[in-house]
Amino acid sequence: MSESAPNPMDIDYVSNLARIELTKEEREKFHHQLGDVLQYFEKLKEVEVEGVEPTAHAFPRFNVWDEDIAKDPFSVKQAIQNAPQSRNSQIVVPKVVED
Amino acid sequence: MSNANIVSKTAVELSHSLSEKELSSQEIAQAYLEQIDRVDPQVHAFLHRDDNDFLAQASASDKRRAEGNILGPLDGIPVAIKDVISVQGQPLTAASKILENYISPYDATVIRKLKAAGAVIGGRLNLDEFAMGSSTENSAYGPTRNPWDFNRVPGGSSGGSSAAVAAREAPLTLGSDTGGSIRQPASLCGVVGVKPTYGMVSRYGLAAFASSLDQIGPFSQTVEDAALLLETISGHDPLDSTSYPTEVPQYSAAIGNSLPPCTLGLPKEFFGEGIDDEVRKAIDQTIEFYRSLGHKIVEVSLPTTDLAVPVYYVIATAEASSNLARYDGIRYTSRSEQSENAINVYAKSRGEGFGEEVKRRCILGAYGLSSGYYDAYYLKAQKTRTLIREDFNRVFEEVDVILTPTAPTPAFKFGEKSNDPISMYLSDIFTISTNLAGLPALSVPCGFTQAGLPIGMQLIGQAFEESNLLSIAHAYDREHLFGCKSPNI
Numbered sequence: 001m002s003e004s005a006p007n008p009m010d011i012d013y014v015s016n017l018a019r020i021e022l023t024k025e026e027r028e029k030f031h032h033q034l035g036d037v038l039q040y041f042e043k044l045k046e047v048e049v050e051g052v053e054p055t056a057h058a059f060p061r062f063n064v065w066d067e068d069i070a071k072d073p074f075s076v077k078q079a080i081q082n083a084p085q086s087r088n089s090q091i092v093v094p095k096v097v098e099d
Numbered sequence: 100m101s102n103a104n105i106v107s108k109t110a111v112e113l114s115h116s117l118s119e120k121e122l123s124s125q126e127i128a129q130a131y132l133e134q135i136d137r138v139d140p141q142v143h144a145f146l147h148r149d150d151n152d153f154l155a156q157a158s159a160s161d162k163r164r165a166e167g168n169i170l171g172p173l174d175g176i177p178v179a180i181k182d183v184i185s186v187q188g189q190p191l192t193a194a195s196k197i198l199e200n201y202i203s204p205y206d207a208t209v210i211r212k213l214k215a216a217g218a219v220i221g222g223r224l225n226l227d228e229f230a231m232g233s234s235t236e237n238s239a240y241g242p243t244r245n246p247w248d249f250n251r252v253p254g255g256s257s258g259g260s261s262a263a264v265a266a267r268e269a270p271l272t273l274g275s276d277t278g279g280s281i282r283q284p285a286s287l288c289g290v291v292g293v294k295p296t297y298g299m300v301s302r303y304g305l306a307a308f309a310s311s312l313d314q315i316g317p318f319s320q321t322v323e324d325a326a327l328l329l330e331t332i333s334g335h336d337p338l339d340s341t342s343y344p345t346e347v348p349q350y351s352a353a354i355g356n357s358l359p360p361c362t363l364g365l366p367k368e369f370f371g372e373g374i375d376d377e378v379r380k381a382i383d384q385t386i387e388f389y390r391s392l393g394h395k396i397v398e399v400s401l402p403t404t405d406l407a408v409p410v411y412y413v414i415a416t417a418e419a420s421s422n423l424a425r426y427d428g429i430r431y432t433s434r435s436e437q438s439e440n441a442i443n444v445y446a447k448s449r450g451e452g453f454g455e456e457v458k459r460r461c462i463l464g465a466y467g468l469s470s471g472y473y474d475a476y477y478l479k480a481q482k483t484r485t486l487i488r489e490d491f492n493r494v495f496e497e498v499d500v501i502l503t504p505t506a507p508t509p510a511f512k513f514g515e516k517s518n519d520p521i522s523m524y525l526s527d528i529f530t531i532s533t534n535l536a537g538l539p540a541l542s543v544p545c546g547f548t549q550a551g552l553p554i555g556m557q558l559i560g561q562a563f564e565e566s567n568l569l570s571i572a573h574a575y576d577r578e579h580l581f582g583c584k585s586p587n588i
Binding site: 011056061082094 | 201297340341405406413428449453465469478480485488520521538
């Protein structure tokens with residue numbers, strides 16, 4: 001696709017919603033590419049769906065209950081084994097509250 | 100028996116050799132390790148191996164057999180795993196930098212079932228990052244090459260799983276399919292790949308991409324092998340609330356029964372422009388074969404076909420943006436060293452940890468769900484999804500299965516589509532609608548191009564009718580066995 005469609009999306013606003021920091025190059029590239037994709041989505045505008053129920057799952061199941069039985073949980077060690085920083089069996093995070 | 104001989108066998112043949120004491124599980128495991136050593140520097144299907152663990156499992160299987168305690172036909176047979184399915188104590192990267200140090204603390208349900216069946220769980224297989232892609236070019240650890248032509252992609256996202264079977268690095272592998280990620284790479288690599296009905300196989304322990312579409316499924320050389328692996332991993336699981344409470348038939352037994360005359364539907368929308376001539380010819384021959392067996396062939400119509408790709412990309416990206424929020428740089432992913440505070444730790448860790456396509460899809464998904472756009476995109480797509488399901492329901496009133504090409508072209512070259520997302524998305528045009536409708540579908544090798552590239556046909560079945568689907572596929576496969584042809588590598 002040589003020419004890109006105009007893109008109504010505010011990339012800075014949406015990438016902040018998605019909590020993804022983009023480089024300047026990525027912002028420009030995505031602006032063009034996502035404009036094309038949104039243009040492609042325009043096909044959906046023509047579909048007549050008056051009175052049609054939405055499908056969230058192909059075979060929906062409702063009220064799936066689990067037996068109320070205690071199970072062996074992860075140990076603390078297992079639960080935090082993949083944390084990027086931990087200390088004294090706790091996950092270390094950047095400072096949240098100012099001094 | 101030579102290594103080349105061992106690794107060319109199907110899982111059913113290996114199982115037979117084990118029970119006849121012609122081979123031990125350790126000999127099988129050793130043969131595959133040597134094959135991987137020999138070919139994987141070129142193919143690059145594997146992201147991780149744990150040879151000691153692999154051989155120890157094989158040895159445990161041999162011990163069970165010596166004691167007369169084998170756990171079933173898969174006991175002692177290697178199964179390699181797409182790197183999105185949790186195996187306790189093994190890495191799970193999802194081919195992403197953000198999970199480069201992650202070790203799974205538990206087994207996925209499919210792994211628990213395979214271990215209970217005595218299968219020898221092998222290495223971790225490459226994919227497009229978080230299963231987002233159709234070529235395995237989006238892996239943070241480098242692409243997998245198609246064993247039939249190293250200049251071409253193996254398909255995706257389960258490209259490592261399809262290439263490993265084609266290159267005889269594993270007799271069986273598991274992949275996952277959200278919009279074609281099992282069937283399209285199976286087609287491009289000349290092996291069998293099955294996407295089960297949504298809810299037949301537990302998703303517990305699968306790194307989620309789009310939860311309402313994802314299913315785990317098997318790769319193999321033959322439909323017979325796929326039936327065996329599928330019956331082992333299927334079944335209701337209380338740990339997955341979308342898992343469907345239904346009995347699992349013995350597919351491997353069902354495909355041996357004689358097949359009554361069936362009706363196969365050819366959707367006219369799938370046979371239009373854009374199909375490669377050689378693909379078209381191979382599919383025509385497949386249709387003629389079914390006709391020669393006495394099955395009825397009818398043209399059908401699925402008028403919503405051209406809406407499937409846009410509906411899919413609205414729904415799948417919305418679900419992905421929500422699912423991938425868990426990769427936050429706090430709990431179990433790598434954290435950016437540039438993060439300064441509790442807010443930008445997320446954005447910086449994700450900006451550094453995710454690859455381009457994952458960022459693109461998360462942003463697109465967040466947009467489709469954002470205030471002011473939800474009704475126009477997400478809700479509209481969900482309603483259109485209902486129309487797609489209704490189309491299939493109507494067609495299945497008159498046919499048993501639907502036959503189509505799996506992909507419009509054979510394997511394409513590296514870089515051919517990687518800078519044009521829509522062109523890449525369209526390589527899944529024949530597979531995507533079945534995920535939206537939740538239906539079972541599979542790809543079976545049905546020939547080669549003049550240049551020697553594999554071609555696959557897709558059969559789509561009715562919900563929870565895997566027995567019928569596999570039986571119809573087996574009727575073709577056992578007479579042709581294109582998946583048993585090995586590339587010259």
